[in-house]
Amino acid sequence: MTGTPTVTRSPPALIPPAGPTPGGTLPLSSIDKMVASLVNLIQVFPPSSLSAAHNDQRAAAAVAAMRNGFARALVPYYPVAGRVAPSGLVVDCTGEGIWFVEAAASCALADVDGLEGCPLLIPAELLLSCPPPGKKLDGFILMAQVTSFTCGGFAVGISFSHAVFDGQGAAQFLKAVGELARGLPELSVAPVWNRDAMPDPPVSPSPQQLTEFTFVTQVADISAASIERVKDEFKEKQAAATSTGEGCSTFDAVTAVVFKCRALALAAALPDDAELRVGFAAGTRHLLRGVLPAVDGYYGSSVYLACFSRTSRAVREAALAELVGAVRVAKDAVPARFTDWMRGGVGHYTVPLDYSTMILSNWRRLGFDEVDYGFGVPGYVFPFNEHVNFVGELYYVRPPAPRRGGVRVVLHCVEQPHAAVFASELAKFS
Structure with a gap:
């Protein structure tokens, strides 16, 4: 061409x-x-x-x-x-x-x-x-x-x-x-x-003062080998602590990697005691059985924004297995927290929207890559949401075919001064 x-x-x-x-x-x-x-x-x-x-x-x-x-x-x-x-x-x-x-x-x-x-x-x-x-x-x-x-x-x-x-x-x-x-x-x-x-709790989140950032879009591939290495580290840590050798998911491992790499990239921009946060959209359809007359086929929003945080220094110095544990604790808390929200609990769906926060969505199992309009299924599906600049966003997607294996991360969560270090840290897991 x-x-x-x-x-x-x-x-x-x-x-x-x-x-x-x-x-x-x-x-x-x-x-x-x-x-x-x-x-x-x-x-x-x-x-x-x-x-x-x-x-x-x-x-x-x-x-x-x-x-x-x-x-x-x-x-x-x-x-x-x-x-x-x-x-x-x-x-x-x-x-x-x-x-x-x-x-x-x-x-x-x-x-x-x-x-x-x-x-x-x-x-x-x-x-x-x-x-x-x-x-x-x-x-x-x-x-x-x-x-x-x-x-x-x-x-x-x-x-x-x-x-x-x-x-x-x-x-x-x-x-x-x-x-x-x-x-x-x-x-x-x-x-x-x-x-x-759907439940309609009377208390809504308070509006936040939003700051617009100049995020750059990046793409990183986390290899299957790197994911397995993090999983093995977590399993060994669990075995030493509880003798169970409990495993973790690919989502847990990749989230720990991205959290640590972003903290390292922002080290010069944030004080050691700055709170770094990860919010993620957790599906709750399985928790709505008995609430909705029918769950199968429901196409409205049914996600709960889970969140966990650590100080900048704690994330930088933590072993990946420790960060995996933080992800799992946040995931395990979703059923109780979502049930509390449905009963009118306050303080839910509220995460500070600033440079210290990143919100991630896992698109790997949503089904966008299973759609067949008559010319086969997609070889690649990716988001393009560069209009969102008031909070850092990440998306986990399937790598382009035929390079299956591992996870591709589409990132829109750091500004230009921190992009090179972020990419360098992520490349260690490619």
Whole structure:
């Protein structure tokens, strides 16, 4: 390829539901209202047998089937075709539909490193849908853009409202789109709204004074060998302390690594007694059985923000096995703390949003990399949320195929003066 790759986009168009849908309003849950934000992700589909011949007609047919899948899915998922009301409390079931854009890149996926690099060789903004000029994003629930590449591969950019979906719920909806695009007669999982059945504690978190940071985006691969080494260290520590040799999860090991590496990167910027915090979104669907009439198929936000902290010096000097233990204690506390929140407990969902805090999300099992719109499953899925600059964020994703094994971490949590040290420390675990 010669020259800078370009992306030619069609004008945004609304895809309405394929059939009649109910009107009126539906309430959002208390958690929906607390986590309301915009989430962007890009699914990268390598050339499949369907498009290997580089046949434009075949690619057009695949995109048309995908559009049809969205239209059909918006019938059972009819709230998604509506808009979040200006109050932020309900969804207006207007049936307007979702914004959809078709686009074509001037290059092959291989020419832009499969969209795996950082920074991207095609600006992510060109791979994400947007409404027409003059139309505001206010109230939208989902937008999609499918970009075809000259090799026959695709990138699908999705933007969704966290007020209506959590990550697992958004993946559930996209899987439904894929099932209907592929011609399945019915969905494997029926959608469930039931937001009014969620607990609504009377005390809400106090608003915080937010500071905007200039975070840089980085990508680091934590190898399977490094993860196993941390797991072994923790198991040995447990065996020495309790004679049980209890193990830990990949999530625990990677979180300990990232926490320590970030503390080392910020050593010159923060005093030794500064409190460093890790917040993470813990799934609670299993704790909602008996609370919601139906949990399977529920696509609203059902995450609890767990948190733990240590001083900067303590994190820098701690063995990784010790930090793994801190992660596990925070995880083990989630059921009791979430139950306390459901009963009206105060002080939940509140984490200081400053440079000392990082919030992480584990996308490895949400299901975004299992979506098949008719051209196979993605080889790589990654978030793009550089608009969030008031708190550091990290995402755990699956490494691009075929380099499976280990964990890829997409990081947006340090400013430029600390980025080089952070990358250097993380590289020790690659």
